[in-house]
Amino acid sequence: MSFGETQNLSSSRHIQPYHVYFSKVAAKRLKYYSHVTILLAILVSVSLHVPFGKFWWNIFLTAVIRGPVLLIALLLIRSMRTLNSTVDYSRSKTFGSHLLRVLTSRDFFISFGFLAASGILIATLYIFQLSLRNNYYFLSKEYQKKPVINDEWVYYWFHVIFASFVYAAQHFIFQRNRLPFHYGISKVRPEDGLFKHLPKVFGASFILNIFTALCGPLAYFFVRSIVYKSCWVLIAVLGLDQNVPRYGISLKGFFQITYLSGHLFFSWELVNYVYNVYATIGCLDGKKPISTYSSDPVNTLLSGLRDVDPKHSLARLSAFQELAYIATTKEPEGVKVRHAIYNAHSKAGFIWPAILYECTLIMKETTDRINYRSRHDREAWKRKEISVKEEYKTSLDVNDEIFGNSITSSPIRNGDFGSASIKKYDQYKEKLGDNQNSQKVRASQGFYSSALFSLITSLKSLVDSHNQTIKKSHITLHLQNFFKEITAFYQKCYEDLLESNFGVFFRITLRRDTESRVVNPVNYGNSVIAVSNLIMHAIEEDKTRTVTSNNISEVLVSLERAISACTLYTEFPPPSIYIPMNLKQDSRKSNNHLIALLHDLTLDEFFSICMKYNYKLNDLVLPPKTFKLAKWVIDVAIAQQQKQRKDNKSAIII
16 A cells, blocks of 8 residues: 555544654664663773772672662653653753752652662662671670760762762752753764763763762751651561660761762763663654654654643654754655645645644744743833834844834834824813913903902812812822832842842843743744745645645745744843843854754744745735745845855956
């Protein structure tokens, strides 16, 4: 049966979802991860016993006991990564809120438990080589009914737990559980990645080991009483004295424990690194897209794009990655699937509109998050709306509204700010003048004394009420000034706090703000690449005219809105973002952030579509902003071509 015939049977045959095929491919890849783990377990077993001699005995124990136990300890780290791995950035805008969120999360405590179990298994093997293995107590020279617990033995196990906590904390604080994917890359060869960053593995292990070696004894000194009180049941079972013994960590014991923790950190680092390599290979199994294992690849791929279950976030990322690969590849297998996208259908109709919807939905959601401004940011912008508007207008030509700007959507346009209030003031002044003139005319004609008396009485009451209003307005003015002073003082203290070293916990930096808005830039980037290239390939490959002019217009509008949002954010960052003075003075550094990168990607794809469909842009129904941006793109391309021709002519003459 041909590939095209298979598509027509999609409605009558049950198709497994994309994440099922992805899980099978991922399990096959992690078998290679297990091979590396076995080799690492052997190396760690031998290395732990090297300082104690007995080479052949060491090899025998490694093969019989130590190797399998170490393998179990390292496979626990694999289970930990399977549970805590993510493809999203942190949603916290400040370092302090990020710390609070991750260190109180369920995933953190589960990961800490896996690390502690792994560390205890390795430490149990190691302690049998030390004199501490049986010396968990000693007899005091003073008369005591029960032996005293060996404080160094307690510290040995405390250090293992402390090292597990430190590693779990840095793993979540620095988002090292996030898998390092990149948009536009469909496959990474594990052979290239395995040895590429090994120096970083050694460096991170060394730094963590030095940190715990220095901070471990200090932390133990302050929490010793808590440790002994929490272990009173175990101490009672062992028949030892319940009192806290004298602080005693020997220099020899210190170096032995440091040697152990160095192996712990190196093993955990290397296992995590190898896991990242094999988990981020990409959407291709060899040269074969994952969806092609299904009898209906296109519908299977669509199920992956639609799968919003957090448990399948990695499979969904792979689906968008595969769609971008299919849209850009020249490989026969990928081209075959691309042709099928234009022709495949299900019970609901053709597949192409559904794929277009999923891609534009990702773009719309990302655009909305980039455009979002908090109430504080909106109020800050209102206070300086004129200056922002003038700065924005001077950055563009008068008739060239290339990018959108939420500020220009204000009812006050084209320099009309204040004109309405001035007009009202003039009308009020003219009316007041007319009233005064009419009173003079009446006075010249004369009034009865009673009328004059009533007029004086009414004027007196008017003056009294006016004086009361003035008094109230003075009180209100004083209150407003008082609150303004308090607000200014609070703002000054807050700015001083942000500038201090302690302010690092409260700063909303550009990096954290952009990452909290675009938590998954890989899906956004791949959706932009996929939908743009599918539209461009439709000119030659869409024989059934599935891609319509409305689809092209929809994509161009979505891209223009994303470009506008990214441009506005880059030119006018939210006022709540803390930008150091050196970044404010250097535009290249201040524009080096995630949203600026997405702007460049989106503009590049918009440019490519405009070049491809230049012949029919005038026939498309586009909003004014989208059409002006498309026209600007065409003008830039023409100017570049003319400049290139001129340079070529000059080179020929020379």
